[in-house]
Amino acid sequence: MPHRKRLQMAVWMLISALAATFLSASADARSITWARALDAPTLDPHAVDAPHALTLNQQIYEPLLQRDSQGKTIPSLAESWSLTNDPLVWEFRLRRNVVFHDGSPFTAEDVVFSIARARQPASEIGALLGAVDEVTQADSHVVRIKTRSPTPLLAANLTHMLIMSKAWTEKNGAARVPEPAARIRAHTFRNANGTGPFVLVSREIGQRTVMRRNDTYWGRGQIPLEVTELIYRPIANDSERVQALVSGEVDFVQDVPVNELPRLQANKAVSVNTGPENRTIFLGLNVGEGELASSGAKGKNPLADRRVREAISGAINRQAIQRNVLLGQAIPTGTVAPPSINGYPRQLDKFPTHDAARAKAMLAEAGWPNGFTINLDCPRDTYGRSEAICRTIDDQLAPIGITVEPVIRNVSDHLALIRGEPAKTDFYLLGLNVPSFDSEQILTALFHGRANGAGQLNATRFANAELDRLIASLSGQLDFTARSQAITQAWRIVQEEIIYIPLHVQTVAYAMKADISIGVDIENQPKLKFARIKPPQ
Numbered sequence: 443m444p445h446r447k448r449l450q451m452a453v454w455m456l457i458s459a460l461a462a463t464f465l466s467a468s469a470d471a472r473s474i475t476w477a478r479a480l481d482a483p484t485l486d487p488h489a490v491d492a493p494h495a496l497t498l499n500q501q502i503y504e505p506l507l508q509r510d511s512q513g514k515t516i517p518s519l520a521e522s523w524s525l526t527n528d529p530l531v532w533e534f535r536l537r538r539n540v541v542f543h544d545g546s547p548f549t550a551e552d553v554v555f556s557i558a559r560a561r562q563p564a565s566e567i568g569a570l571l572g573a574v575d576e577v578t579q580a581d582s583h584v585v586r587i588k589t590r591s592p593t594p595l596l597a598a599n600l601t602h603m604l605i606m607s608k609a610w611t612e613k614n615g616a617a618r619v620p621e622p623a624a625r626i627r628a629h630t631f632r633n634a635n636g637t638g639p640f641v642l643v644s645r646e647i648g649q650r651t652v653m654r655r656n657d658t659y660w661g662r663g664q665i666p667l668e669v670t671e672l673i674y675r676p677i678a679n680d681s682e683r684v685q686a687l688v689s690g691e692v693d694f695v696q697d698v699p700v701n702e703l704p705r706l707q708a709n710k711a712v713s714v715n716t717g718p719e720n721r722t723i724f725l726g727l728n729v730g731e732g733e734l735a736s737s738g739a740k741g742k743n744p745l746a747d748r749r750v751r752e753a754i755s756g757a758i759n760r761q762a763i764q765r766n767v768l769l770g771q772a773i774p775t776g777t778v779a780p781p782s783i784n785g786y787p788r789q790l791d792k793f794p795t796h797d798a799a800r801a802k803a804m805l806a807e808a809g810w811p812n813g814f815t816i817n818l819d820c821p822r823d824t825y826g827r828s829e830a831i832c833r834t835i836d837d838q839l840a841p842i843g844i845t846v847e848p849v850i851r852n853v854s855d856h857l858a859l860i861r862g863e864p865a866k867t868d869f870y871l872l873g874l875n876v877p878s879f880d881s882e883q884i885l886t887a888l889f890h891g892r893a894n895g896a897g898q899l900n901a902t903r904f905a906n907a908e909l910d911r912l913i914a915s916l917s918g919q920l921d922f923t924a925r926s927q928a929i930t931q932a933w934r935i936v937q938e939e940i941i942y943i944p945l946h947v948q949t950v951a952y953a954m955k956a957d958i959s960i961g962v963d964i965e966n967q968p969k970l971k972f973a974r975i976k977p978p979q
Contacts, residue, residue: 465688472975473671474958477683479697480647481676486630487604488559488619491566493875496790496969497600497696498674501653502543503636507597508533511972513782513879515722519548519637520606525677528784529592529920530575534842536583540660542607543634543641550579555608557587564619570599570877571916572895592918594925595894598878608679610635637663638670639971650675661971668975677756687712687953694960696968706953716951717962718773720782721875723825725818725835725943726860728868729817730903736817736847736957739810745868751940756834756929757801759843762943766831768978772946777937778874778888780947782964785881785929790937793944802842813843820848821856826948832871833965841939863892865901866884873948875965881929889913889936904941 446484482498483490502506506520519536540548559576561568573593579585589596611617611630620628632645639661640653651674655667677691680699686692688709696704698714706712716855727745729735734743744750760774776793779786805813820832829850836846846869851859861868876883890896890913891905913931919925959974 443784451892472669472958473673474694474970474973475675475692476668476672476694476696477675477677477686478695479676479678479680479683481875482627482651483675484628484631485634485642485645486616486619486625486628488556488562488565488567489628489630491569493965493967496604497633498651499634499636500638500967501640501672502634502638502642503634503898504607505603505605508602508969509601509965511961511963511968513515516569516600519553520618522724522763523597524588524785526835530589530591531873532587532596533580534585534587535658536585538583540637541639541658543656544607544610545553545574546607546609548605548637549582550585550791551576551582552605552608554579554584555611556605557603559606559611559619560587560603560616562619564621567602569895570603573599592920594883594920595878595880595917598880602877605637607635634794639667639969640669646946648676657805659971665971666974667971669970669973674968675710684891684953687955690955693958694952694954694973696767696952696966698953699818700769700951701769703769711956712953713958714951714953715960716771716949718780718964719875719948719950719966720780720879721825721948722778722780723772723828723831723871723873723875723945723948724778725754725755725945726867726870726872726902727941727943728901729939729941730905731868734868737814739814739816744808744810744814745861746942747808748811749804751943752794753801753804753808753842754839755940755943756797756804756846757844758838758943758945759796760793761796762838763831763834764946767827767834767965769945771826771949771951773949774946775944777933778942778944779884779933780876781824782796783876783879783881783884783935785926787930787933787937788931798838798841805842805844813845815845815847816869818846819849819856819859819867820870821853822850824853825871825873826950828873833873859901859903862901865903867901870901872899879964881933882913885913885929885936886917889941891940898971902941904939906935909935932949943944 452936480494483497484735487499487503504518507515510516519537521537525535528534545793552841554577573589575590580586614629616630625631634642639659643652643654645651655670684702686693707714729745734888762938764774772777777791818832821828823829832848839846886896887899890910951963952960957976
């Protein structure tokens with residue numbers, strides 16, 4: 443073949459190859475606009491402990507270990523982890539050939555730095571690392587974490603601990619986690635540099651955050667990573683958020699109000715996925731004080747009588763709440779433990795059949811034939827239709843003589859009543875997720891007396907020294923069988939007491955354009971690197 447023709451053929455083949463590459467890249471190119479009710483308050487991964495902040499930040503940053511959509515712990519920046527011969531020391535072997543978005547290499551130094559930063563007083567996630575005593579770098583890709591006592595939940599607690607670049611953070615004057623009043627001025631408020639699947643492009647607070655696919659991501663080829671651009675848009679109004687999907691303005695809505703589900707499910711251009719969340723919704727009762735501040739019952743606390751608590755539980759129709767308030771988007775439950783956690787007391791997960799007549803008779807037997815009045819403290823639609831749930835509780839308790847006055851507050855004020863010292867609520871609605879996926883966390887937060895950091899959410903004033911010792915023993919127990927037996931014993935004690943009245947396991951719904959597939963994440967923290975783009979029909 444003459445030289446000129448060979449040259450022309452080579453050029454043609456090169457052009458064809460480039461064209462094919464371009465067409466292939468275009469075929470899987472898909473920008474997704476993702477709408478949520480709230481924006482992340484900051485891009486600093488250690489400053490706030492808020493689910494919507496973690497959900498956005500984990501698209502950019504990564505932990506050592508992460509959870510898949512069903513809650514199973516899987517490797518992330520750590521390829522493997524294990525307890526050493528020393529029961530106080532865990533070893534994490536890090537993934538090699540990982541780079542931050544600025545091109546700098548990821549090493550053990552970044553892990554040591556990040557854990558130290560996350561333990562600073564201004565960090566809201568420091569509680570996850572409370573057992574940590576010392577973090578050391580064994581070599582460039584091996585980290586050892588020493589705890590103050592045996593800590594079986596250390597690995598589980600690291601799934602929400604995101605890793606920062608030591609060099610980048612120090613270079614930008616952000617080595618200290620900013621105090622709340624200084625967050626808006628910090629470099630990390632609107633800038634980020636992680637190892638994750640998406641690279642920050644721009645950030646307009648309260649408007650949009652734009653990210654592009656990280657084409658040098660270490661997981662490329664192992665996971666779909668089919669989204670080439672990710673645009674995060676907070677849209678507070680429920681109707682506007684859903685309408686943005688219907689009109690094609692956005693592609694994916696995470697916070698789907700249950701009342702909009704029938705309309706979306708009937709829309710052939712939209713796909714809806716639903717699934718359980720790692721969260722239960724329940725009522726808390728002040729069982730420990732001699733008198734209730736918010737009740738007309740004076741000189742005596744009706745909630746201190748177990749029969750009254752049992753009557754309230756029997757008067758509540760959980761199936762009616764599931765059917766009429768939540769349109770089927772809930773799973774009625776008899777325990778505050780979601781089924782997804784280790785130690786879930788399956789055999790104890792029973793709730794009474796709704797029976798108002800029996801409940802009224804039980805109230806009379808307890809000395810309250812005419813019932814009593816009480817305030818019910820509720821957060822404003824923090825959980826699925828929480829305000830409507832509280833008003834339904836009012837309607838369901840009225841027939842047995844208990845007059846409930848729902849008091850609706852924003853979530854920060856509501857939680858302040860529960861967390862306060864002393865607590866300032868007698869009857870309240872609460873939802874709790876369990877990041878560790880273990881019974882220890884929920885038992886410690888809800889049932890342990892308030893002492894030494896335990897009982898943070900125990901506004902019931904319930905205290906049992908024997909139970910406290912049993913719960914405290916879980917944190918240092920590395921024998922799986924003995925630990926499981928202790929968890930079972932603890933659940934039996936608290937179920938018998940009826941300290942809380944469980945309502946349901948919350949379910950969540952995601953809605954998206956029909957050509958997108960995003961499965962429900964059990965923590966309601968979807969990782970968009972797993973999103974799939976369906977080929978054109």
